[in-house]
């Protein structure tokens with residue numbers, strides 16, 4: 001059964017129904033289309049079955065339907081286009097904790113995701129948004145985001161009028177986007193206090209500059225990511241720039257999810273999916289070495305750890321035809337303190353072979 005149709009106006013291939021595309025891209029209503037193209041279908045053959053099985057509902061101009069994300073039934077929008085909707089990544093690996101994040105986003109629970117660097121926390125939020133077609137406004141609160149970026153500021157417009165330009169938070173609330181707050185454990189206290197009122201169960205935001213009281217759009221969601229849970233960093237790896245978070249602030253997050261590195265077999269699958277030309281044996285050795293290094297870090301024999309991000313970067317180099325020899329240090333070991341280099345070199349020697357250090 002075919003799910004796709006070709007738009008006779010522009011030739012674009014569209015899934016299930018041309019209606020949103022005709023309205024958004026051509027400003028053409030279905031009646032006009034039927035008059036102009038009486039012989040062309042406006043819905044695909046599979047559309048009726050899709051409407052039935054996916055519990056399709058129309059809300060305003062948008063069709064909402066149900067789909068499974070990480071095993072959780074979520075509501076997705078059909079055929080919407082927005083520059084802030086992330087592209088989907090078919091190689092993304094879904095693990096058990098992803099379920100809690102999907103459920104929280106679906107049911108408007110405030111979710112705080114924490115875990116070591118490069119474990120896919122930010123990617124997870126983007127992938128859920130990509131599947132459900134929700135726009136994501138992402139901001140890093142690593143100290144560079146000022147209160148005026150976050151809340152808004154006064155400026156003079158082209159007509160020389162003084163106007164207030166809404167910042168990231170009120171815009172996301174107003175437009176019904178997912179607000180992804182990265183590195184919340186490094187945010188300035190002023191931003192934490194502003195967020196506190198929004199995190200209340202029926203939270204809203206009073207813009208003191210204008211007196212406007214912003215109530216969130218029904219689709220507004222708020223997700224935080226951090227390397228620590230706000231009690232400081234045990235390993236010292238994330239101490240620089242992170243703060244101890246106020247308990248009453250933390251308590252306002254409904255769901256706290258810990259994301260760790262992928263289990264070895266899934267990490268190998270990810271590397272293979274992204275870098276299919278590299279021999280599976282080599283990828284397995286790299287992931288085994290990474291596992292040993294992460295264990296050594298947990299046992300405090302190593303001050304740093306190795307992220308999935310690093311492994312992917314190394315694979316990109318290997319895939320460009322570089323040998324392992326000499327490719328490794330600039331991507332990893334030159335970034336770590338000298339005392340870690342010996343353990344890293346020995347681990348790679350052991351699993352990947354002597355080429356690793358030559």
Ligand SMILES: Nc1ncnc2c1ncn2[C@@H]1O[C@H](COP(=O)(O)OP(=O)(O)OP(=O)(O)O)[C@@H](O)[C@H]1O
Nearest residue numbers: 091092093116117118119120121122123124308309
């Ligand atoms: N489960 C996964 N599936 C697919 N890719 C993943 C997964 N986990 C990590 N990655 C990849 O690892 C890289 C780092 O991921 P990401 O930036 O999401 O990590 P993070 O946990 O947000 O890191 P940080 O704490 O440093 O912000 C990305 O290229 C991402 O695609």
Ligand SMILES: [Mg+2]
Nearest residue numbers: 121122182225
């Ligand atoms: Mg991140």
